Amino acid sequence: MSSGGMRSNQKTRTLVLLLLVPLLSGCWDRVEMNDVAFFIASALDLSEDGRLLISIQVPIPSEGGSTSGTLGKTYYIISETGTNIYDVERKDQLELSRKFFKGHRQVVFIGEALARKGIKDIMDYYSRDPATRLRTYLVVAKGKQGIDMLSTDHPFERIPSEEVRELERNQVGTAVTFRDFLMNQEREGIVPVLGAVEIKKPVSQLRQKEEEMQKKNVFRLSSTAVMKNFKLVGYLDDIETRSLRWIKGELKHEYVADEIPEAGGSVGVVLKKTERKIKTVIKAGKANIRIELTGQGLLHETTAKLDISRPEDVVRIEQGLSKLITEQTLRTVKKAQTEWQSDVFGFGLMVHQYQYGAWKSVREEWDTVFSKADVSVTTKIRLVRAGMISSSLDAEK
Template sequence: MKRWTLIGMLLVLLINTGCWDRKEINDIGLVMGTGLDLEDNGNIKATLQIAVPAPSSQVAGGTTGTEKFFLISAVGKNGIDFNQKIQQKMSRTLFFSHRSIILVGEDLARKGLNDILDMFNRNPRNRLKTYILVVKGKKAGDMLHFEYPYELAPSEALKEMELLWGAGTVVTLRDFLIASASEGTYPTTGVLEPTLYRRSGKKGEDKMFRINGTAVFKSGKLIDFLNNAETHQLLWFKDNKRTDKITVDMPGGKGNVGFIITSSKYKINTDAKRNPLKFHVDLKANGNLFENNSSLDVTDPGNLEIVKKVIENRVKQDMEAFLSKIQTRYKTDIVGFGQQLQRDNPKKWRTVEKQWDQYFAAAEVSVSVNINISNTGAIGPPLHLKDKEIVK
């Protein structure tokens, strides 16, 4: 009797197991990207970019048109409010697990993101690996309207652009949340801005977008933007300087050279014995000379040393200008000086952490640079120069 009872229990378990909460593909609307903008009344407008099913006469609900995505919007006080309003317009359940991009309009970013971040990390359907960018000078929802020639949807193009170009500016929700909650540093994101391109066989120009610069946050609010050149200095501290390119002018207007970094590292040394605090930034990089538009024969060790010094001086000057800006203008440590001080001297950190912005702004920072040129290419001087024009 016990045997048959056990068999019956097993049969019941088998019948009732399985993906009880699964969603069929025909029942869900795949959200590819989200744009968030601040309305005049303080509410938030959310624009979702949703994939359109591939056309097929065999699949019910498919489209016979050529649309790859459609946009749907709603205004609400918070995430649950506007998502509920959008869901009321949908014939399928909103599905956020495949979302790759979250765009935040500049106005909303300046007001602050603290009131909306919780909606992204509390719901397990939201991926913390989703990229987050700030849209400069335009509504985030408008950017999702722009078609991109190479990809199915703007959100897919942005994801690929982040992976391809945005090495230092790539910031996921996870990265942003960790930096926001960390002591001694502040978060940053990549910046998206509109641009134009000309389509073959068509008059006029079409709208497009590009990733350009870095958005700097403090206490959850956007305070300002770093330009492209300043962003390249930030890359040193993000361990993403590899493949970055540096172009420098030679002294006396004698052309320019191009250098590509193959590996880099940095070190921040702290001196907390007295006030103001002192920091020294040591930058090292290996790389190759990929362009020589000067008259120097770089196979000559003396000329190669000249090029090396010019590159080092340029990097040093740019880094000093970048650090001075975030110290004196922003008073915002996005590099991690505070974190390094916390590791090196926890006791000193405890005395300055509550006023770290002021201590950081007043700190003395020095920079040293060591560049190693591993490869100068297959030729020395440019081939188009005459022998008498070449400096050996």
């Protein structure tokens, strides 16, 4: 009986000890939502004295989600300078009554000045820090400081960086996240790029109060920043970005509109099923790159005289379009070859992956090999539909 008593006593003791275990762990992740300051976006800039200037956009929750309908200022920005990111974040925490939380950051802007100086040191912290999401978009503020992007009031979104996130998501321009950037940085034979955003005034200011509208701006995700060795070397514009994405195989559908002299007018076409075939031949340290682009086009607008039932009309447009695309693509590749000697398209990567033997011979001087490579482009666009009216309104029957 006494031994049974002992045992039950031991049992209770064990139970109490077990119940105490949860209290012993020192690290508790529990944090109330109201004790957290969410970083929605940050901007990294070079301060005037050459130090790091980091600005952080924090939404003010009480107004951001209210149903009252009036859109007050829904965020605020804190800025600090420091020797490195961690130093700045430490200082930021001193200004915030709440613990900062980076899990919801959508965008990190990089000011042009800093991008030109190089972002290598920054990337070290962001790839090391577990709180930073690798899916955060990395965007260069074209011709501006990153902080200008944060302080822009946007007409749609209450928090402007939301807008940039949405733009990136739309897949119309170059959208690069930390993950993509770091991956391409580590790869051989490709130079990483970043999306670049400009600020633009909206045009429809006519009936608005002038001074209020002055503050409103829209973002324009148009160009691509070429980051050679972590340094910004230049931009590709919107047409060049299209060529870049087509060659990289990222293009899903695209709007092409231009003057086609062969057809005798301008056309607007939606391109679908865009495909590319790239063949690189390396011979005696010289590269020969052949690019084949194909796609289907849906005609949406034309000023050319077109009768869809006449194949020669269609072929004229198809050929004109193909020629246009070929020229644009060639121009883009030439620009990358001559201006920056940077293989942003990843031709080298493909050689590396598919012809490793050849790659070994050129890997050390790929930049030079690429810049001197012979590039030929052939494009085949096929028009498959011409909208609701098949022929132009004044087409001769």
